Amino acid sequence: MIKKILSLTALAMVVGVAQADQDLRLVLPMSPGGGTGTMSKFVEQHLEENGYNVDLQIVGNVANAKRIYQDPSDVPTIVAWENGYLLEEGHIGNIGAPSSEDFFNVWFWAPYYACSVDGYDDILTADANLGLNPHPSFPQWFVDAIVEENPGINPITYPSSAEIKTALVSGEIDLTISDRALAWQNEGLVNCQYNTSTENASGLPPLGKAMGQDGLGFSLVVYSFALNMDSETIASVREDFQSALRSEQVVKFFNGRGADQTVMQKTGSEQLDFLNSTLGN
Amino acid sequence: MIVEYHSLFIVLCAIPIGILAGMMPGVPTSVVLLLTFPVIYNLPFDFLIAFYAAVAICTQFSNSVVAIYAGIPGDLTALPVVRERDNLLRLFSLKENLYRTAVASVFGTLVAFLILLFFVRYLSQYSIFLLRTEVLFSAMLIIFVGCIFWPNNSPLTNFIIAIIGGIIGIVGFNNILLIDFLTFNNSYLYGGIPIFPAFIALYAMPNLLKLNKQKKSYTLATDSVELSFISGQKNGKAVLLGSLTGSIAGLVPLLGTYSSSSVAYWFAKKLKFNSINRVICSESSNSAAFIIVLAPLLVFGIAIVPSELILLNLLSVNGWVIEDVTPKTLYFLAGVSFVSVVFGYYSCTKLARPLVNFIANSGSWMPWIFFLTLLVNVYIMAGYTNEEGIYFITFILCSLVSLFFNKNNIDPVPLIFSWAIGEQLIATSVRMLNLYS
Numbered sequence: 067m068i069k070k071i072l073s074l075t076a077l078a079m080v081v082g083v084a085q086a087d088q089d090l091r092l093v094l095p096m097s098p099g100g101g102t103g104t105m106s107k108f109v110e111q112h113l114e115e116n117g118y119n120v121d122l123q124i125v126g127n128v129a130n131a132k133r134i135y136q137d138p139s140d141v142p143t144i145v146a147w148e149n150g151y152l153l154e155e156g157h158i159g160n161i162g163a164p165s166s167e168d169f170f171n172v173w174f175w176a177p178y179y180a181c182s183v184d185g186y187d188d189i190l191t192a193d194a195n196l197g198l199n200p201h202p203s204f205p206q207w208f209v210d211a212i213v214e215e216n217p218g219i220n221p222i223t224y225p226s227s228a229e230i231k232t233a234l235v236s237g238e239i240d241l242t243i244s245d246r247a248l249a250w251q252n253e254g255l256v257n258c259q260y261n262t263s264t265e266n267a268s269g270l271p272p273l274g275k276a277m278g279q280d281g282l283g284f285s286l287v288v289y290s291f292a293l294n295m296d297s298e299t300i301a302s303v304r305e306d307f308q309s310a311l312r313s314e315q316v317v318k319f320f321n322g323r324g325a326d327q328t329v330m331q332k333t334g335s336e337q338l339d340f341l342n343s344t345l346g347n
Numbered sequence: 348m349i350v351e352y353h354s355l356f357i358v359l360c361a362i363p364i365g366i367l368a369g370m371m372p373g374v375p376t377s378v379v380l381l382l383t384f385p386v387i388y389n390l391p392f393d394f395l396i397a398f399y400a401a402v403a404i405c406t407q408f409s410n411s412v413v414a415i416y417a418g419i420p421g422d423l424t425a426l427p428v429v430r431e432r433d434n435l436l437r438l439f440s441l442k443e444n445l446y447r448t449a450v451a452s453v454f455g456t457l458v459a460f461l462i463l464l465f466f467v468r469y470l471s472q473y474s475i476f477l478l479r480t481e482v483l484f485s486a487m488l489i490i491f492v493g494c495i496f497w498p499n500n501s502p503l504t505n506f507i508i509a510i511i512g513g514i515i516g517i518v519g520f521n522n523i524l525l526i527d528f529l530t531f532n533n534s535y536l537y538g539g540i541p542i543f544p545a546f547i548a549l550y551a552m553p554n555l556l557k558l559n560k561q562k563k564s565y566t567l568a569t570d571s572v573e574l575s576f577i578s579g580q581k582n583g584k585a586v587l588l589g590s591l592t593g594s595i596a597g598l599v600p601l602l603g604t605y606s607s608s609s610v611a612y613w614f615a616k617k618l619k620f621n622s623i624n625r626v627i628c629s630e631s632s633n634s635a636a637f638i639i640v641l642a643p644l645l646v647f648g649i650a651i652v653p654s655e656l657i658l659l660n661l662l663s664v665n666g667w668v669i670e671d672v673t674p675k676t677l678y679f680l681a682g683v684s685f686v687s688v689v690f691g692y693y694s695c696t697k698l699a700r701p702l703v704n705f706i707a708n709s710g711s712w713m714p715w716i717f718f719l720t721l722l723v724n725v726y727i728m729a730g731y732t733n734e735e736g737i738y739f740i741t742f743i744l745c746s747l748v749s750l751f752f753n754k755n756n757i758d759p760v761p762l763i764f765s766w767a768i769g770e771q772l773i774a775t776s777v778r779m780l781n782l783y784s
Contacts, residue, residue: 098665126664129520129537130734195782222781225774228668236479238782 087119090303091143095131098124102146102173102288105316112310135293142303143293144170148286150205170292171304172337173311174320177263177285178204179247180273181256186240188259190276193218194240197230204243208262208284215277231255245286261285289337354394357386361398362687365405366694370413370706373554374717375422376403376637377654380661381543381551382717384724388731392667393676396641397683399658403637404456404684408691411448411630412699416441417707423605424636427612427629434622442696447623448630449695451586455631456688458590459597459638464677466642478647478669480782484775486600486649487768493601494765499758512762515540516769524777535737542660542767543728544738547721548745549752549759550653555714555721556753582627585620589628593635598642600651601764607636638684645672649771653760656767664732 092110096102103124110122121141125131135145178199180189189196189212196212196219198204209221222239224230227246233239234255242256248268251258260273264283274282292300310316364383368374379402380387387398407424414425418432428448435444476482494509495502518529519539530536589611596607611632615625643651648669650656694702706713729738752759 126732127520127538129534130732133534220781220784222778224778226668228670232478232669233480236476238479 087114087117088303089121089141090118091121091139091141092123092146093131093134093143094122094124094146095126095128096124096146096148097126102148105173105319106146108313108315108319109307109310111315112313113306116306116310118306140294142295142299144290144303144307145293146173146288146290148288150286168291168293169337170290170300171307171311173288173290175285175287176245177261177267178243178245179251179258179268179270180241180243180260180262181247181251181258182241183234183256189219189241189243189273190216191218192216192241194220195238196221196241196243197233197239198223198243199227199230199245205284208282211277211279211282212273351391354390357390358394358398358401358683359686361401361683362405362690363694365402365687366409366691366698367702367706368402369406369409370702371713372413372419372422373556373714375554375654376406377546377657378551378554378717379406380654380657381547381724382720384543384661385727388661388728389665392662392665392671393679395658395661396645396676397680399654400638400641400680401683401687403654404634404687405691405694407456407634407637408449408452408695409699409702411452411626411633412445412695413703413706415444415448416699416703424608424633427608428626430612431622431626435626439623444623444626445699446696447582447627449692451582451589451627451630452634452695453688453692454586455590455593455634456638456684456691458587458631459594459635460681460684462594462635463639463642463645464681466639467645467672467677468674480775480778483647483649484772484779486643486647487772487775490600490649490651490764490768491772493599494761497601497758497761498605500761504757505761508757508759508762509765512765512767513769513772516542516766517773519770521770521773524773535734538734538737539770540741540766541728541732541734541738542656542763544725544742545745545766546653546657546763547725548742549749550763551721552718552746553749553753553759555717582624585615585624585628586631588614588618589631589633590635592628593632594639596632597636597639598651600643601760604633604636604640604652608633641680645669645676650767653763656764660767 094106106122110120113120123134135143182188182192186192186194198221227244230242230244234242247256247258250256258270260276261267261270262273262283263285264272264274272283364379368379387395410425411428413419414428415432418429495505497505518536520527520537592611592614593607596610597603608629612625612629615628640652640655643649644655650659725742729735
């Protein structure tokens, strides 16, 4: 009898080990209520439904994220990052461009849109207050280039997109550059004239080109790198991760934002090329 | 849907929790939020706001019960009731006193809620100019001035601790100014110094110390005069005056809720109201004030009383923005407030005696349980935010400061508020300069 119990216990343990979920830690330096934070919850849900035990840590800022992923640990970890953190020299989030060894994948790409309220010209000619997203999502060098082109504008930084929208409605600002502005155009709040990447997006021309500077542009790229994973694990996890990024909930969430944001459909090597070209490497 | 039911259950639990907390001096709404932190941390925004409202309504209901029945002011708002207690118990039965103050609370809450609904709906639709930087900046300046004139300390003490609080509040990497302030290149300070452990050490724990001390002073009332249940007193004017006074006074940052009952009491005395009407006026004013404080939060996203500060922090860490306030928020809030009022009324008229007796005879274990819960919650909060080190250091340092404050009779509220608004005040000031430069 005892033998039977022991053998059944052993069998149960073997089956348990065989069926154990794969541990995966996901670290985000963003705020829990933001776009990437919300998206990561859908990703977590999808991965958990597909055999992963996900420890999602949305830690609010880059300093926290660095502390966590630099802790000695052998848990396979994916750290989300954004290109804004890399572009300002000396910023606390400057970890250097990812190498091909630890690059994991691109989550999404999103341009910003330059728009104005009714009765105002576009950003290159208007004499008005311009509301901006805070650093590091939107870099100062890009703002400096715009102010040099049009000294009549007065850039004002707001802590969040929601506050920019309020400032537009209340008449405090007349122009904006925001990744959410296309949705505001759909609500009839603004008219968008440019996008801030180097290519056409949503039928809008690049702002840099309109300023006569072909290479000048900025768009938000959220990407991630992998820690504590060998190349075989990276390959298998990447496949599941990309399917999570293309899951119904994520796509629905992106469509709901009403912006020309693209969840990455490319392969790993194409994504790395895309990222390096975006970062200017 | 499972999540929604679970959240709804937690919100409904706020009602008995609020009733019990209101009967315990030293357990105001803010302390309830800190004690229940692990269960409310992940509540959806609308549910969290409703939880707060239910606790605030119910604590104000039962606050007056313990003031009449045990002679203990749970906080400053119950002082007029304690002042009139001997008169009330001489003239009316205990039952009638409890009934009338509960009715005053019902009307105060309902009137303030109607004003709140009108305020939020009207302001958000037609008066978006009130969200301009100038208005926000003015509101924050008023809060800062409120800190300076906080009645429990001298203005000089308030000024000094408010400045210290403001400086602590702006420590960290400032996303607007793009500079590190007083971080000394220490990455643990980039995210700023957390206010939750400070609030627990400086405010919640010293408050709990009062519980045992005050329980010893409970003098439980008995019915000395047996009158008919309803003695024919007319209270309509008193209720209306109190509700309107509370709905206006409650909007004064920091001082409003605490002084609303005294202001209404002063008006009632000037108008020569009798004893019961003076108490009814102050009680309805008190209940109205605790509802109307939600208006600045729902319109501007700013906190004007300590308990709201906790609520706002909880909302903010989960990414709440003012755009999340929708008609659904208000309807849900209205529903939960209505249920809270009904249960608050029932508890204060039917269950007052057993509940107060239970608390009076509960021994000294209760504050210790709360103390331990708060300590565990500091640990849980630190875990949620992945900032264990800075949380524990802040908690220990603030506990030492708290001992110093306690010894020197310094109320920490101005320090906590200026700490909380420090960063926002700087960011708004810079925006003001940009707009007008």
